[in-house]
Amino acid sequence: MQARCLLTGPGLLGELQPRLNASGIHTAHDFHTRTTLDLVESLDVPYHVVQRLREQVAQLTAPPLVTASAMLRQQGDAAHPLPTRLPDLDRALHGGFPCGSVTEIVGPAGLGKTQFCLAAAADICCSPPILAGAQVLYIDTEQKFSSLRLEEIARQRSPEGRLAPGDKERLLESVLVLRPRHSHELLARLQALEASPLPLSLVLVDSVAQLARLDHGPGVKGVVARQQQLAAVAARLKALSRRRGIPVLVTNQVAGAGGGCVAAALGPLWAHAVNTRLMLHQLEGGSRYVQVAKSASAPLTAVAYRITAAGPAPAPDAPPPPLHLLTEGDVLGQVMAQGTAYTDAIGADEAW
Incomplete structure (x- = not known):
């Protein structure tokens, strides 16, 4: 499940990885259950940096969009x-x-x-x-x-x-x-x-x-x-x-x-x-x-x-x-x- 995946990635996420780990934030679930103010204080970064980090984590962990047509094909391929x-x-x-x-x-x-x-x-x-x-x-x-x-x-x-x-x-x-x-x-x-x-x-x-x-x-x-x-x-x-x-x-x-x-x-x-x-x-x-x-x-x-x-x-x-x-x-x-x-x-x- 994507909420339990370890938070790893390039860019800002990679730069802040040590701070995230030190704050006990290892998975997407850990990250999304923290408030923005909590993240600002825990990571010791400005508000706008946390907002950028939230956008990156969302892109990495959000489930993909699937069309109804693709779902129908998947159902057809599934076990009877x-x-x-x-x-x-x-x-x-x-x-x-x-x-x-x-x-x-x-x-x-x-x-x-x-x-x-x-x-x-x-x-x-x-x-x-x-x-x-x-x-x-x-x-x-x-x-x-x-x-x-x-x-x-x-x-x-x-x-x-x-x-x-x-x-x-x-x-x-x-x-x-x-x-x-x-x-x-x-x-x-x-x-x-x-x-x-x-x-x-x-x-x-x-x-x-x-x-x-x-x-x-x-x-x-x-x-x-x-x-x-x-x-x-x-x-x-x-x-x-x-x-x-x-x-x-x-x-x-x-x-x-x-x-x-x-x-x-x-x-x-x-x-x-x-x-x-x-x-x-x-x-x-x-x-x-x-x-x-x-x-x-x-x-x-x-x-x-x-x-x-x-x-x-x-x-x-x-x-x-x-x-x-x-x-x-x-x-x-x-x-x-x-x-x-x-x-x-x-x-x-x-x-x-």
Whole structure:
């Protein structure tokens, strides 16, 4: 990231390099967070010299302008999305879980959030890139990862209904499981991945809410600390997805929204941080729908699904989605439909 690049260059910047280093100004971030008066005093130079220095640093560190046409070409050259295996959902998402961005799956317990993650891991590991050594990072904060279930989904999704000799071992060796106990461990690992040579093709976090809930208590201080942690996690995940051009898939829990309803946990900061939000609903009678609640390119869509031995699959016999799942609204205010009463383990009065 250019803000973290060391400040080096010709001309005035080179002349003042020793003074900058002596003042603890080593990166563009260090420089831009100082006021002009502070720089005048720290560098012992006139005001107009600092202004010239600001112009030079801005030219060296500002991101380049890119035309929409160039961006479209870059998107065409980027890796293809990871299909969800739900045809209607894949059409809405222009192919599946997008690369270079963060997709969130949120819903009450038992609707298949972890199954979506395991199915995505199985599909990546059984695709041609795995032959070149590509790997999946599965961050399992809820202790729900199951090697047996991963192998079952991969076997059921294979054309022959079985894995060829050696494929099972290759599948399981290709999935790296991380079980952080605290938020700082998660952040440290994500930071280490920035310079890691691991050939990752997919990163999964199941779930992002677990550590935030465990590490920070109620009250104003707990909420502030939680939001700061979430901001750091979101920044790392988005940077990781952009730099590597891979999908990052995270699950999220729910919190009480009043009136017996539940909504996505973690509040507005996290809702704005994710690029795509998929909400899982269950109606009376047991029909389940995955709703595209937030996306920069996909229309508001709700697709019926069911959980099978092969993971999430289409539910052709389900009734059409109810109108309220296809109605535009504030993504922060959307609640999840559920066919049975849901006991919110977090508590409706806790600030998320």
